[in-house]
Amino acid sequence: MYTHFYGFSEEPFRDTPDPRFLFAVPGHERALNCLRQGIEENNGWVLLSGEAGSGKTILIRSLLPHLQEKPGVKTVNIFQTRISFEDLLKEILSELNLPPPPSSGDSVGEHFSRSVSQSLSPAGTLVLFLDEAQDLSVEVLERLSRFFCREYPHPEQVQMILSGQPPLDEKLDSQELRLFRQRIRFQCQIKSLAAAEARRYVDHRLHLAGGKADIFAPEALDLIIRYAEGIPRTLNIICDNALRIGHQISEPRISAEIVRKALQEMYIHPGRGGISGEAAILNPPFKKILYFLAAVLGLLAVIWFAWEFAPKGKGDLNAKAETTPVTIRKEEPPPPPSKPEAKPPQEKEAEPPLQEKQTVSAPPEPQALAAKVSPQEMKAEAKVKKNLNVKKGATLTALCWEHYGYANITLLDHIMALNPELANPNLILVNQKIRLPNIGEEFLLREKGDGKFQIFLGTFSRPDFADAFIQEPLLKGKEVEITARKIQTGEIWHRLSAGMFSGKEEALKTTRALREKGVLPSFGGTPAQTGKSA
Secondary structure (H helix, E strand, O other): OOOHOOOOOOOOOOOOOOOOHHHOOHHHHHHHHHHHHHHHHOOOOOEEOOOOOOOOHHHHHHHHHHHHHOOOEEEEEEEEOOOOOOOOHHHHHHHOOOOOOOOOOOOOOHHHHHHHHHHHOOEEEEEEEOOOOOHHHHHHHHHHHHHHHOOOOOOHHHHEEEEEOHHHHHHHOOOOHHHHHHEEEEEOOOOOOHHHHHHHHHHHHHHHHHOOOHHHOOHHHHHHHHHOOHHHHHHHHHHHHHHHHHOOOOOOEEOOOHHHHHHHHOOOOOOOOOOOHHHHOOOOHHHHHHHHHHHHHHHHHHHHHHHHHHOOOOHHHHOOOOOEEEOOOOOOOOOOOOOOOOOOOOOOOOOEEOOOOOOOOOOOOOOOOOOOOOOOOOOOOOOOOOEHHHHHHHHOOHHHHHHHHOOOHHHHHHHHHEEEEEEEOOOOOOOEEEEEOOOOOHEEEEEEEEEEEEEEEEEEEHHHHHHHHOOOOOHHHOOOEEEEEEEOOOEEEEEEEEEEOHHHHHHHHHHHHHHHHOOOOOOOOOOOOOOOOO
């Protein structure tokens, strides 16, 4: 997207654990040396701990190639740890390309012991990395310890490395896991980057991608470092969003104002005497208080919204929320205003069409949506990509980056529409169940009756994003419709749709073309704007 504009060879702040981008500050070097020593000595298991996004996974991935080159060493990296003990053994077998346990006969443990021990040479070693180990249940950890200490025939051939967030330390201190804790001989810890280290981290990434070190103005970089609080993943996300906005408005250098817009887009609000969303969660001294207050406020909010705005009578959960649609015609100017026909009191009058290129003024403020109402514009019957339980320290924005590779208001809106209980994009609770939508081209089609369709273009912070789609050649002759939605935070989001299309195939073909052009935020795109940002 912005790589060519800024002269990068690749995206410098892509939030993936690529070992090529490993930045070895002293704290990370100590952790890496600790891992190497623990593996080489093979005298007990290794624990690697650090906050979410601190760089644990990239350290592990940087080690894997070196270990795989050693004769007799086999490595397995497990990162899906919300599974049972038997499923974990099966996953290890699969990673080693060994046959799965038979449906009858030996138990999973017996089959595992025989298959793995036979696959290793007498002097061989299995190095087992368990990433996100804080998600392993106490029962699974206890069974792992008992199995590899007492049941597996050659325990000296298995080297286990657990990587996890601080809750893992608390879990290992429990009475049930005292045997597991005794097996840990090396404890490696990754700490947050200091301000000077964070500054070098950003320069390091820019240099590797072929960019200029001064692309961020000094005050912009100061703001990024302040709100990232030393977490590499958060540095990546803020920098990436700032570059995206800078490219969107054709700004060759990232200013502090651009960074503020990026922070607001991520629900990190500078200058309000406090921070929200991901930044708030990153502040360790206040974590427990914040979680408690968030849980209480969330419960009260859901109860109040359910009582205040619940549909009366038989009401349909998929009924259209009370909103104000604005239709924008692209080619013909609007007719002279006339007296509107009388309508039932519960319906609102639509505003008249606006002329081409006219900036859309904000529609009248709509009522807040009920927490249990799924807006009709959003496709509630969407296929689910993944069901997950919210982990400690997670935010909706972080989940978007983790599972989709990008984050924007449109994606948040899709997720909230599929999860009606989510009324506030800044508030999700630990262990809350969330469904993530599987977003494809057909997902954006809205059937309107008589065989006609609309395309859902995206959700934006301002209605004037419609201007970009009015000028879009692929939508020539179509109308752009704005539907305003007020969310629980008090913000107003603006959903844009285009139509009508005479049939599904025409709408689908246009959706594909818009996606390929990179203007649909549902797929990480950005509509072309001049001097504006979302």
